[in-house]
Amino acid sequence: MVGMIELEGLTKRYGEKVAVDNLSFGVAPGIITGFLGPNGAGKSTTMRMVLGLDRPSAGDVRIDGRHYHQLKDPLTHIGALLDAKAVHGGRSAYHHLLCLAQANGIPDRRVHEVLDTVGLTAVAKKKAKGFSLGMGQRLGIAGALLGDPRILMFDEPVNGLDPEGIHWIRNLMKTLAGQGRTVFVSSHLMSEMALTADHLVVIGQGRLLADTSMARFIAENSRSYVRVRTPQRERLLDALAGAGIEVVESGAEVLEVDGDKSAAIGELAARHQVVLHELSPQRASLEEAFMRLTAESVEYHAHDGQTPAGQSPAAPGQAWGSDWRNS
Ligand SMILES: Nc1ncnc2c1ncn2[C@@H]1O[C@H](COP(=O)(O)OP(=O)(O)OP(=O)(O)O)[C@@H](O)[C@H]1O
Numbered sequence: 651m652v653g654m655i656e657l658e659g660l661t662k663r664y665g666e667k668v669a670v671d672n673l674s675f676g677v678a679p680g681i682i683t684g685f686l687g688p689n690g691a692g693k694s695t696t697m698r699m700v701l702g703l704d705r706p707s708a709g710d711v712r713i714d715g716r717h718y719h720q721l722k723d724p725l726t727h728i729g730a731l732l733d734a735k736a737v738h739g740g741r742s743a744y745h746h747l748l749c750l751a752q753a754n755g756i757p758d759r760r761v762h763e764v765l766d767t768v769g770l771t772a773v774a775k776k777k778a779k780g781f782s783l784g785m786g787q788r789l790g791i792a793g794a795l796l797g798d799p800r801i802l803m804f805d806e807p808v809n810g811l812d813p814e815g816i817h818w819i820r821n822l823m824k825t826l827a828g829q830g831r832t833v834f835v836s837s838h839l840m841s842e843m844a845l846t847a848d849h850l851v852v853i854g855q856g857r858l859l860a861d862t863s864m865a866r867f868i869a870e871n872s873r874s875y876v877r878v879r880t881p882q883r884e885r886l887l888d889a890l891a892g893a894g895i896e897v898v899e900s901g902a903e904v905l906e907v908d909g910d911k912s913a914a915i916g917e918l919a920a921r922h923q924v925v926l927h928e929l930s931p932q933r934a935s936l937e938e939a940f941m942r943l944t945a946e947s948v949e950y951h952a953h954d955g956q957t958p959a960g961q962s963p964a965a966p967g968q969a970w971g972s973d974w975r976n977s
Contacts, residue, residue, distance in 0.1 A: 651833045652714055653679030653800040655700060655728075659709030662856075663693050669695045670748040672709065677834045679800065682827045682879035684847030684864070685836040688944050692856040693836040694732070694949070697805050699732055713801060723752045725797030731804045732957070743781075743789050744774040747796060756796055764792040769818075784815040801832040808842060820846050821897035840940035844868075854944045871939030876912045878905045880919070889922040903927075 655677040662670040667864045670692040677683045687693050698704040700711050702718035713721060713728050741749070747761045757838070765771045768788040773781075778789060787807060794802055808816045823846060827833045837843050843850065843864075850892060852869050854861040860867070875898070880886050890897055890907070895914065899906035907915060910929050919926050 653830075654715075655711070655713055655717075655801060655803075655832065656829055657696070657700075657709070657711045657833060659697065660699060660711050661705055661708040662692070662699060663707040667950050668856055670699070670706075672871065673853065673856070673858055674709075675851050675861045677801075677832055677851075678849070679832040680827060680830050681848035682823050682835060682846055683849045683851060684843035685834060685851050685853070686838070686840065686843055687836075687853040687859075688838055691838075691944070693838075693853065694805055695856075696853075697732060697803055697834075698838065699953040700803060701728070702733070703732075723755060723797065725750075725756065725799060727797075727799055728801040728803060729794030729797055729799040729803070731787070731794050731807055733790075733805070740777060740779065742775050742777055743770050743792070746778055747790065747792055750793055751796055756795060760796055760798070764795045767795060768792045768822075770778060783810050784812065787811060787815065787819070791819070799831075800916060802834070803835075804835045806836055806838070808837070808839075816842070824954070840937045841935070844936045852940070852943060859943055867939070868936060871943075872933040872936055873908070873932075873935045874910055875932050875934075876907045876910065876915060877928060877930050878907065878915060878926065879903050880905070880924055880926050882924045885922060886919060886924045886926075889918050889924060893918055906932075 657673050657675055657684070658696065660670055660673040661668070673696060674694075685693050692915070695704060699706050700718065711717075718724060718728070743765065744761060747764065748758065750756075751758060751761050763773070765774050768791050770785065770788050770792060773785065778786065781789065791804070791807070794804070802823075802876075804819075807819050807823075811819070823833050823835060827848070835843075847864050850860060850864050851858070862870075878886065880903065883900070883905070886905065887897060887900070890905075893914070894905055895911060897905050898908050910931050912929050916926070916929055919929075941950065
């Protein structure tokens with residue numbers, strides 16, 4: 651199928667280390683697929699195998715039904731930004747792109763087009779080694795766009811960028827997906843993906859942990875609850891119990907009630923003349939959900955690793971639901 655990346659049992663071992671462990675999933679056109687996992691999860695290794703830069707130990711990965719090396723004019727099928735620093739620093743941005751175009755049978759005029767798309771026209775004649783991180787990322791993206799490919803793959807494209815650069819890349823990816831292209835982008839930041847991706851593939855220690863739409867991930871993992879603060883705790887607890895409203899957490903002055911029941915709680919409090927100091931609907935962050943999902947597969951813990959590196963992740967938590975988990 652045109653615009654598809656398909657992985658089937660993809661595995662990469664480096665000696666004893668299993669960097670990518672039996673990954674099977676598809677990346678579809680017309681949407682942004684976020685590829686998420688903590689540092690060392692195997693994202694870059696997977697992307698390198700997609701491009702034929704690393705040979706799989708087992709399994710298979712295909713682009714438009716073929717291996718990368720079987721593609722005629724591969725840059726017209728898939729463009730990638732893996733390492734923005736992999737540019738010959740002594741060349742100008744224009745020259746770098748021109749060499750890439752000529753080596754791949756792409757017309758020279760495309761160089762001007764992509765320089766314009768990424769906003770580097772004014773500095774096109776400057777040497778790439780003088781470029782800021784953001785300019786280097788833009789140049790790498792220009793290279794990815796050069797062959798006007800149906801599939802774009804970006805490895806941690808916003809790493810180290812300022813807010814303006816992050817905003818620009820986010821909008822560019824949305825535009826590319828809106829044009830019907832396949833956009834596959836890795837990150838270790840859930841918060842960034844929440845703003846960008848339509849679909850999520852999450853891995854930990856090389857294994858697939860989730861393959862789900864962002865909407866579903868949000869619905870299943872961002873718990874909503876109401877935070878209530880009152881100096882008349884006992885009175886409110888009685889009123890809530892009488893109305894069949896369950897309190898899931900209760901501190902000295904603060905109570906938490908699952909779901910969005912703020913109106914019901916407010917009315918109940920008024921009826922029972924309970925003073926409220928706070929009545930606020932809350933949403934637990936997706937960042938927390940992602941941390942919980944990947945906690946057992948983080949390679950290096952900041953403090954005393956409860957799961958030592960190299961050890962298999964524990965059985966998935968029941969709360970995660972098994973329909974979209976694959977391990
Ligand atoms: N050439 C190599 N030789 C040995 N081990 C490697 C090699 N390349 C990667 N690894 C190991 O494979 C694992 C996966 O690495 P990879 O760079 O793919 O992870 P990642 O998810 O991209 O992480 P990050 O977000 O930190 O870039 C890591 O444990 C890494 O140390």
